[in-house]
Amino acid sequence: MMSTKWYRKLVLGMIVLTMAMFSSCVMQQGLSLTQDRSGWATTDLYVYDFFLTVLEDFEPFAPEEREKSIMDASIDDFVNQLHATASASNIASTKIGSNGYFIDFTFSSLENLLNDLNRRQPQSIVRITRSATATTLVIHLDLENYPQLTRMIPFLADPNFETFGPLYNEGMSEEEYLDMISYILGEDGPSSITDSVISLRLTTPSVIRSQKGGVREGPNSIRFDIPLIEFLLLAQPIEFSATW
Incomplete structure (x- = not known):
């Protein structure tokens, strides 16, 4: 029988291999919860070549000289932030080629982890409620609580990324946004964004009893897909939920 340790290594290897082969998604976030709300999280991030080129073009305008690329430094900042929390452990990160990043860690409490990442303040993006017979997880993201996300994921607040985010482009239509992207990132920009999730x-x-949004992938697994353009504009709140 395969041990838990070797099984986890096998799963991680498959995730890394899949990420290296298929890059249609910008980010894949895995979240496995236990009965006591602890669990295991994985993050796969892929950055398109043309976007890396744009970031490199921004380097001369950085307020201070960087020893690492903007993306490498941003990922390191996030990993260091995880290390600074009391609720995250077994933290590992891997760079895959020049475009991919993989982060893996466990947490003792999802709520505590998110509050810790939100500068130890309560957050409203992920809510977990429990009754005598069921547990419900709700994900709600809008313009009002988006600043919480930028504290949890610091590179979203980096000036080089902020330009592309919802607060900077509030009220802009999808057509206007994609025109801007075409001007800044070139002709490959708009299609790469509209094709990404x-x-x-x-x-x-x-077993999951009910859900709002998402695609059921198994009795106790569900996938929520957010088109990248919807995340970048946040013209409407993004909300998903699952009850088990």
């Missing part, structure tokens, strides 16, 4: 795969400790 952010995927959250949630694995629950028991």
Whole structure:
């Protein structure tokens, strides 16, 4: 029988291999929860070549000289932030080629982890409620609580990324936004954005009873897909939920 340690290594290897082969998603976030709300998280991030080129073009305008690329420094900042929390452990990160990043860690409490990442303040993006018979996880992101996300994921607040985000482009239509992207990133920019999604795969400790949004992938697993353009504009709130 395969040990848990070797099984986890096998799963990680498959995730890394899949990420190296298929890059249609900008980010895939895996989240596995246990009955006590602890769990395991993985993050796969892929950055398109043309976007890396744009970031490199921005380097001369950085307020201070960087020893690492903007992306490498941003990922390191996030990993260091995880290390600074009391609720995250077994933290590992790997760079895959020049475009991919993989982060893996466990957490003792999802709520505590998110609050820690939000500068130890309560956050409203992910809510977990429990009754005598069921547990519900709700994900809600809008313009009002988006600043919480930038604290949890610091590179979203980097001036080089902020330009492309929802707060900077509030009220802009999709057509206007894609025109801007074409001007800044070139002709490959708009299609790369409209073809890309952010995927959250949630694995629950028991069978999922109901859901709002998402695609059921198994009795206790569900995938929530967010088109990248919807995340970048946040013209409408993004909300998903699952009850088990």
